[in-house]
Every structure is written in structure tokens, then in C-alpha cells.
Amino acid sequence: MRDEDRAIEDQSLSSGKEAVNCYGRLSGIVKDLVSSWDNTHPWKHGGAIPMPSQEAVIRIIHRGRRILFPGYFTQANINVENLEYYIGQETCQLFEELSEQIDLAFKYQALSLGAGVSSSIPDSRELTLRFLEKLPSIKAVLMTDVEAAMMGDPAAKSESEVIFSYPGFMAISIYRMAHILYQLKVPFIPRIMTEHAHSLTGIDIHPGATIGESFFIDHGTGVVIGETTWIGKRVRIYQGVTLGALSLPKEAVPELRYKKRHPTVEDDVIIYSNTTILGGDTVIGARSVIGGNIWITESVPPDTRVLLKRPELIYMGKGSKGAKNKKDAEMIK
Incomplete structure (x- = not known):
């Protein structure tokens, strides 16, 4: 065997031993992490009921904005002929997604308070319908916010520019949706929504x-x-x-x-x-x-x-x- 081939083989063996050693150390780290999970903490989470999904709530935010302002936040070609179909499809998807997350939020809240999921949980589908019924009035108020931007900022060249690009308007839009859920006493989700807006815009509006x-x-x-x-x-x-x-x-x-x-x-x-x-x-x-x-x-x-x-x-x-x-x-x- 040539010297250079022997060197490659020795290096390969050495790397293999180092990998074994690394995985051995990882095993100890995992055990330490498991032992740190304290069942006595009130904020522990374990069991068959998952927590509300932050990713799903973010999808709900963006779907809500697409419904409120059709054509602005999608590449779909929206026109008079397909508008009802488009809004209907988006609204049905929003209903299913939000219902599921509201249900998980109430069940997780019950678990965290020690009540268990068998306790009285509000009907998430009814609460979601009540939220959706508020969307037309949310849009009406948001249009006054757009006009306020046009009146208050000479740099605003059009209403579309405000809706598309103004971080203040994004934060207000998300806040106004979250505020309705807050009024319906939905836990966790309203705060996830406004904190997502906070992370995007630097504007921190509490949903309450x-x-x-x-x-x-x-x-x-x-x-x-x-x-x-x-x-x-x-x-x-x-x-x-x-x-x-x-x-x-x-x-x-x-x-x-x-x-x-x-x-x-x-x-x-x-x-x-x-x-x-x-x-x-x-x-x-x-x-x-x-x-x-x-x-x-x-x-x-x-x-x-x-x-x-x-x-x-x-x-x-x-x-x-x-x-x-x-x-x-x-x-x-």
C-alpha cells in the first residue's frame, strides 16, 4: 500500500472514531435535556393535545389579509367574474384553519390550568363564524385608516401604496383582526398575531x-x-x-x-x-x-x-x- 493511500485510510478511521465519540457525547446531552423536563412546572406541555401552531396562525393572518384586500397579496388574477369564487374559497379555508387553532388554544389553556380537555370548551366553529361575520366591518374601519395615511403623509402617492407597503398599515390590519379574537376571549392566538406583526414591522400593538x-x-x-x-x-x-x-x-x-x-x-x-x-x-x-x-x-x-x-x-x-x-x-x- 502506498504511503498516501495509507494516510487516507488512517484519516478515515480516525474520523470514524471521532464520529462515534461525538454521538456518545450527544447521548449524554439528550439524557440531561430529558431530565430537565420538570412535570411540576405549570408551563410544561405534554400529552395527546398539541399546542396551537404558530405557523398556522401566520397562515391565517395572511389569508385574512387576502380576503380583506382581494388581489393585493396574491398572484391570482382577480376580476368581477371570479371574485365570489376566490373569496368563497379563501373564507372556507380560513374557517377550517382558524376553527382548528381556536379549539387547540382552548384545550391547551384548559390543560395548563389543570382542568383537562374534558372541561367545558367553547365551540370553536361558532367563535370562528362570529369572527368571520366581523370581517366586513374590519375592512370598513381599515379603509378609514388608509384614508388617514393619505391625509397625513404627503409621501403616500396612492391608497394601493399604503395597503401594499406601509408597515404601520400592516400592523394595524393584523391588530384589528386580532382584537376581534381578543374580544371573543380566544387565548394565545391574538397575541401570536400581533407579535408576528411586531417582528415584521417593529410596531408592538397589544390585541387588547x-x-x-x-x-x-x-x-x-x-x-x-x-x-x-x-x-x-x-x-x-x-x-x-x-x-x-x-x-x-x-x-x-x-x-x-x-x-x-x-x-x-x-x-x-x-x-x-x-x-x-x-x-x-x-x-x-x-x-x-x-x-x-x-x-x-x-x-x-x-x-x-x-x-x-x-x-x-x-x-x-x-x-x-x-x-x-x-x-x-x-x-x-
């Missing part, structure tokens, strides 16, 4: 928030709207706005979990970028304008402008208006 018609989020990244926020009609907010809750001591959390913790924003309010408004008792009165980079924890009366005093700016650079004399110019150099 109440948001009126003609709502517009300009740019949107970093917006946070908490669970008990109440927003009126024709409200416009910009990127980085937080409508949140005041920090609470840990022992107070259970008591306040289902109470109003987030602000109220009345009709026709504008809130500019990076402003934070906190607290369940905080009310921003109608027609008020809140400037950027402001921190608010108290109510603002209607028809009020809240502005931050202009900070002192320091201009650095040769020939800048900050270099008022020779000494300043030398320092800048």
Missing part, C-alpha cells in the same frame, strides 16, 4: 388595546401600544411613541393585571416621535398636539400643545457658527 377609526402610524418603528390603551378617532402617532404603563412593584402586578394601566388618547390627537406617555389615569385631551422626545405621566387638557424647550445646540467644525472666535476655531482643530 382599543383603537378608533382613521388611525395612522407614520414610519412606525419602535411604537408600543399597551393592552389597556384607549385611542379615539383620527389619531396620528409617529415612530418611537410609547403608550405604556407605569412601573409597578412586583407584588402589585396580579392585582392590576386586569385593570386600566395605559393612557387614554382622545380624538384628533397628534403625538410626535419618541414621546412616552404612561399610566392608566393619564388622558391626552382631544385635539392636543404632543411634541417629540417628551415624557408624560399626567393628563393634558383638550386643545393643548405640549412642547419641549429647545435645547442649546453646540456646533463643532471649522467655520461653523459655533466657532465664534479664533480660540474656538483652534480648539475645534
Whole structure:
């Protein structure tokens, strides 16, 4: 046998031994992982009932958007002749998929609470029908949101552009569907929906928030709207706005979990970028304008402008208006 052939054979044998050693170590890792699965934890999950599927819920989101705006989010050629067939097919698919996920969500909730799947579980098909019956009214409100974008953003060239491409409109569309399921007390699924929108757009809207018609989020990244926020009609907010809750001591959390913790924003309010408004008792009165980079924890009366005093700016650079004399110019150099 040639030396080079012997070297290849030795290398092959060595690789085989290393693979055996690796799989031996993997066996120990698997045993450690199995032993870490603690039956006493309330969040454990095991048994014949699977959890709701995140992938299925994401499919439901996109199917819902295709139904609300036929032709926008599909390559199918939609026209008057096949519109009823197209919407009928999509709606039937949505009914089957959503019914299944709602059923799994309630059964998993029962298991996690220790009640078992034999406990009283709501009729998922009835709840799904009630959700589908709301789709026409969801679309009507979303059309006011589109018009709000057209009125509030000179960069918006058409309604189609807003529907196709605006992240704020995507987040609002998904929120409005999730909010109906939240009102129907469906567990898990509404939050999966809005967190998916959050991951895509950077806009975090809790499905429990109440948001009126003609709502517009300009740019949107970093917006946070908490669970008990109440927003009126024709409200416009910009990127980085937080409508949140005041920090609470840990022992107070259970008591306040289902109470109003987030602000109220009345009709026709504008809130500019990076402003934070906190607290369940905080009310921003109608027609008020809140400037950027402001921190608010108290109510603002209607028809009020809240502005931050202009900070002192320091201009650095040769020939800048900050270099008022020779000494300043030398320092800048």
C-alpha cells in the first residue's frame, strides 16, 4: 500500500472514531435535556393535545389579509367574474384553519390550568363564524385608516401604496383582526398575531388595546401600544411613541393585571416621535398636539400643545457658527 493511500485510510478511521465519540457525547446531552423536563412546572406541555401552531396562525393572518384586500397579496388574477369564487374559497379555508387553532388554544389553556380537555370548551366553529361575520366591518374601519395615511403623509402617492407597503398599515390590519379574537376571549392566538406583526414591522400593538377609526402610524418603528390603551378617532402617532404603563412593584402586578394601566388618547390627537406617555389615569385631551422626545405621566387638557424647550445646540467644525472666535476655531482643530 502506498504511503498516501495509507494516510487516507488512517484519516478515515480516525474520523470514524471521532464520529462515534461525538454521538456518545450527544447521548449524554439528550439524557440531561430529558431530565430537565420538570412535570411540576405549570408551563410544561405534554400529552395527546398539541399546542396551537404558530405557523398556522401566520397562515391565517395572511389569508385574512387576502380576503380583506382581494388581489393585493396574491398572484391570482382577480376580476368581477371570479371574485365570489376566490373569496368563497379563501373564507372556507380560513374557517377550517382558524376553527382548528381556536379549539387547540382552548384545550391547551384548559390543560395548563389543570382542568383537562374534558372541561367545558367553547365551540370553536361558532367563535370562528362570529369572527368571520366581523370581517366586513374590519375592512370598513381599515379603509378609514388608509384614508388617514393619505391625509397625513404627503409621501403616500396612492391608497394601493399604503395597503401594499406601509408597515404601520400592516400592523394595524393584523391588530384589528386580532382584537376581534381578543374580544371573543380566544387565548394565545391574538397575541401570536400581533407579535408576528411586531417582528415584521417593529410596531408592538397589544390585541387588547382599543383603537378608533382613521388611525395612522407614520414610519412606525419602535411604537408600543399597551393592552389597556384607549385611542379615539383620527389619531396620528409617529415612530418611537410609547403608550405604556407605569412601573409597578412586583407584588402589585396580579392585582392590576386586569385593570386600566395605559393612557387614554382622545380624538384628533397628534403625538410626535419618541414621546412616552404612561399610566392608566393619564388622558391626552382631544385635539392636543404632543411634541417629540417628551415624557408624560399626567393628563393634558383638550386643545393643548405640549412642547419641549429647545435645547442649546453646540456646533463643532471649522467655520461653523459655533466657532465664534479664533480660540474656538483652534480648539475645534
